[in-house]
Amino acid sequence: MNVKVQVRYFALLRETTGSEGEKYSFPQGTTILELRTQLGSHRPEVMEILSEARFAVNEDFVDDSYVLADGDFVAVIPPVSGG
Amino acid sequence: MSQSELGKKELERYSRHLLIPEVGRGGQLSLKDGKVLLIGAGGLGSPAAVYLASAGVGPLGIVDFDRVEASNLHRQILHFDGDVGKKKTESARETLTQLNPHVQVITHDTRLHKENALSILGDYDVIIDGTDNFPTRYLVNDACVLLGKPNVYGSIFRFDGQASVFDPRGDGPCYRCLYPEPPPPGVVPSCAEGGVLGVLPGIIGVIQATEAIKIILGKGDTLTGRLLLYNALEMSFHELKLRKDPHCPLCGTNPTVTELIDYEGFCRIGESEEPAEAVASLTVVELKEKMEGERSFVLLDVRESHETEICQLTGSVLIPLGQLANRMDEVPRATPVIAYCKKGIRGEKAVRLLNEAGFTATNLEGGIIAWAEQIDPEMARY
Numbered sequence: 001m002n003v004k005v006q007v008r009y010f011a012l013l014r015e016t017t018g019s020e021g022e023k024y025s026f027p028q029g030t031t032i033l034e035l036r037t038q039l040g041s042h043r044p045e046v047m048e049i050l051s052e053a054r055f056a057v058n059e060d061f062v063d064d065s066y067v068l069a070d071g072d073f074v075a076v077i078p079p080v081s082g083g
Numbered sequence: 084m085s086q087s088e089l090g091k092k093e094l095e096r097y098s099r100h101l102l103i104p105e106v107g108r109g110g111q112l113s114l115k116d117g118k119v120l121l122i123g124a125g126g127l128g129s130p131a132a133v134y135l136a137s138a139g140v141g142p143l144g145i146v147d148f149d150r151v152e153a154s155n156l157h158r159q160i161l162h163f164d165g166d167v168g169k170k171k172t173e174s175a176r177e178t179l180t181q182l183n184p185h186v187q188v189i190t191h192d193t194r195l196h197k198e199n200a201l202s203i204l205g206d207y208d209v210i211i212d213g214t215d216n217f218p219t220r221y222l223v224n225d226a227c228v229l230l231g232k233p234n235v236y237g238s239i240f241r242f243d244g245q246a247s248v249f250d251p252r253g254d255g256p257c258y259r260c261l262y263p264e265p266p267p268p269g270v271v272p273s274c275a276e277g278g279v280l281g282v283l284p285g286i287i288g289v290i291q292a293t294e295a296i297k298i299i300l301g302k303g304d305t306l307t308g309r310l311l312l313y314n315a316l317e318m319s320f321h322e323l324k325l326r327k328d329p330h331c332p333l334c335g336t337n338p339t340v341t342e343l344i345d346y347e348g349f350c351r352i353g354e355s356e357e358p359a360e361a362v363a364s365l366t367v368v369e370l371k372e373k374m375e376g377e378r379s380f381v382l383l384d385v386r387e388s389h390e391t392e393i394c395q396l397t398g399s400v401l402i403p404l405g406q407l408a409n410r411m412d413e414v415p416r417a418t419p420v421i422a423y424c425k426k427g428i429r430g431e432k433a434v435r436l437l438n439e440a441g442f443t444a445t446n447l448e449g450g451i452i453a454w455a456e457q458i459d460p461e462m463a464r465y
Contacts, residue, residue: 010243010312010314010321011240011241011243011245012240012243012271012272012277014243014314015240015241015277020317048267048270049266049270049271052262052266052267052270052271054261054262056323059321059322059323059324060323060324060326061261061323061324061325061326075312075321075323077245077310077312077323078266078271079217079262079265079266079271080238080239080240080243080244080245080271081215081216081217081220081238081240081271081273082126082215082238082239082240082273082274082277082279083123083125083126083127083128083212083213083214083215083216083237083238083239083274083284
């Protein structure tokens, strides 16, 4: 059985992909680390930014070992430096 | 330890504050004694400074070493048209003193670095991080944690903004709990590289000013432990819970960063990705001579198309650097190529790509900005 998650891009990721985010379906047990790689393979142009971004699930920051659950809302937030 | 009372003019000026129970006379006196330091008098620092000075917060310190440029004026509301070329600290002092003569403005006309940061920040109660680069962000964060001072964080990119409060006094998380390490150079563009909507820093800078005022008053709930994300195109705010990272190298249980470090090195500034082998280049003066003679070269503009709307050299062929590898067949092989960009960095990369593919390419030193400065003063710069 797969888990369905909503991925939401912020800042540079949204600008580079031209997308606010997408819905994905992953095999059960998929971690944030695997999600990072998967998103990068869908869109190679953001691979570098993805590796610098922090991931939050349901409004709470998580680390790479977090296992995705069905219905998770995943926010991907790259660092922003402008002032 | 109120150093002062409120005079008649101040009572009138701040009367709408005095009417709010959360501020009142006592709160207004706290604001008058509250020492706030703005790191940067730019996009974020400008609106924050204007509201803090108007609200009677002072002494108000400002650190900046830059001078006002025309391209600052669409968002940096401390500076006016006639201020172009002035030191930002001076321009800021003039604006703020006119706005509210009751507020003392202290200027630090210097670059913040690890030798002066602790002594400058140490004199203030609240620090507002309005800097535009990663090394200074990490420096300000680390100095605030080491000094135990609240750091009101804000940053912006195009239509997106972030804000939070990193407050070590209440054992709150710091910037390193959010991003332990800076991104490699070149991955995350600055406002100068990526552009920014002029009103965006207005929103984020005023949020920072609000948080600074709340910290001084000791009222309300600050953004401590929360990261606020704003997008102007959607007009949306998102909030994420930010927790202290027990493994944080600075504020975690076993810190490894116990003093200020070399932040340029930490952010790998000045480190090139590949060994810096010089590529063939020519100056704008040499290019001008060539352009006046018989044109036996291709002038290749490797910037993005929106940059060409500001300025371009006559007779250029546009292929943005990111597309060059896939569009080499559009470049004539028989003629030498002169590549240019804004300041010469992308041009150099383009020349490497072209020469590897068998072209004879040369980079324009200093890019189109050097041309505008030395050859064509009428050309618009950005």
